[in-house]
Amino acid sequence: MERTIAVIDDSHTIRAILRKAVMASGIGAKEIVEADNGLDGLELIRKLRDKLDLVIMDLKMPKLDGVSMLTELRKQGIDKVPIVVLSSSADNQIQATCFSLGVKAFLKKPFSHEDFKSMLDKVFPR
Amino acid sequence: MELQSSLITAFEEILDKMAFMVFETGSAAQLESPAPFEYTSQIAFEGKITGTLNLYFTRCTAEAIARNLMGLRDGDELYKGTVEDALGEFANILMGRTLSLLDPDTAFDLHLPVTGQGKLPAAGLAGQTLAVEGILDEAEPCLMIVKFQS
Numbered sequence: 438m439e440r441t442i443a444v445i446d447d448s449h450t451i452r453a454i455l456r457k458a459v460m461a462s463g464i465g466a467k468e469i470v471e472a473d474n475g476l477d478g479l480e481l482i483r484k485l486r487d488k489l490d491l492v493i494m495d496l497k498m499p500k501l502d503g504v505s506m507l508t509e510l511r512k513q514g515i516d517k518v519p520i521v522v523l524s525s526s527a528d529n530q531i532q533a534t535c536f537s538l539g540v541k542a543f544l545k546k547p548f549s550h551e552d553f554k555s556m557l558d559k560v561f562p563r
Numbered sequence: 564m565e566l567q568s569s570l571i572t573a574f575e576e577i578l579d580k581m582a583f584m585v586f587e588t589g590s591a592a593q594l595e596s597p598a599p600f601e602y603t604s605q606i607a608f609e610g611k612i613t614g615t616l617n618l619y620f621t622r623c624t625a626e627a628i629a630r631n632l633m634g635l636r637d638g639d640e641l642y643k644g645t646v647e648d649a650l651g652e653f654a655n656i657l658m659g660r661t662l663s664l665l666d667p668d669t670a671f672d673l674h675l676p677v678t679g680q681g682k683l684p685a686a687g688l689a690g691q692t693l694a695v696e697g698i699l700d701e702a703e704p705c706l707m708i709v710k711f712q713s
Contacts, residue, residue, distance in 0.1 A: 448655070450645075450651075454581070528669060546656045552580070
């Protein structure tokens with residue numbers, strides 16, 4: 438299966454780490470698209486909503502933070518694409534808010550390739 | 564968990580999972596000729612405790628962390644900006660994980676990390692200071708200083 442994955446994070450390093458993890462995961466990524474802030478991320482998802490198989494996003498981002506981005510996606514009825522939130526410091530309340538906004542899973546930093554694969558298994562059960 | 568044990572646990576986790584390095588606490592004095600610190604990464608945090616984490620790395624460690632985090636091979640060119648960005652993200656993950664181990668039910672605010680070349684003076688609030696010195700991969704010194712108020 439060929440999949441299109443969006444990576445939305447303001448850190449160049451994290452986007453590189455995620456690209457590497459996606460390619461190594463055997464998920465069958467055909468294309469990885471990226472945005473480095475919440476506003477561009479929102480636009481990217483809106484544009485590719487019928488094509489995206491997975492979104493991996495940060496919470497703390499310039500221009501539009503992650504929770505606002507998720508809220509906006511919900512408002513616009515974009516709720517079919519599985520979304521995974523990447524975080525090192527989200528407290529339980531923020532996690533609950535994200536889940537209520539349709540987030541499928543949290544990937545806690547730091548993560549290994551095995552952690553990344555486990556997250557994918559949750560999102561795409563075999 | 565206390566701040567010191569949270570910091571060390573988080574540091575070891577990141578090194579193990581993402582940078583593939585081993586850390587042992589101890590003084591750099593045990594090394595024959597320890598390399599100088601050439602990179603400093605700082606990140607401020609606010610919440611139940613407020614302060615700044617200062618991370619000091621040698622050039623060799625800084626470049627190895629950047630390469631390992633980003634999956635670069637030995638022949639791949641490594642730019643100064645890439646190393647600084649990687650160290651900033653390292654500090655961000657480290658402090659986020661430390662605070663989450665310290666108190667998973669409390670929200671903390673992490674500021675944007677700042678990375679510079681050289682050994683910069685430790686930033687942070689006048690109050691308590693926690694210093695953790697250690698050796699990476701049995702060869703390179705590294706130092707973490709947290710200046711904070713609780």
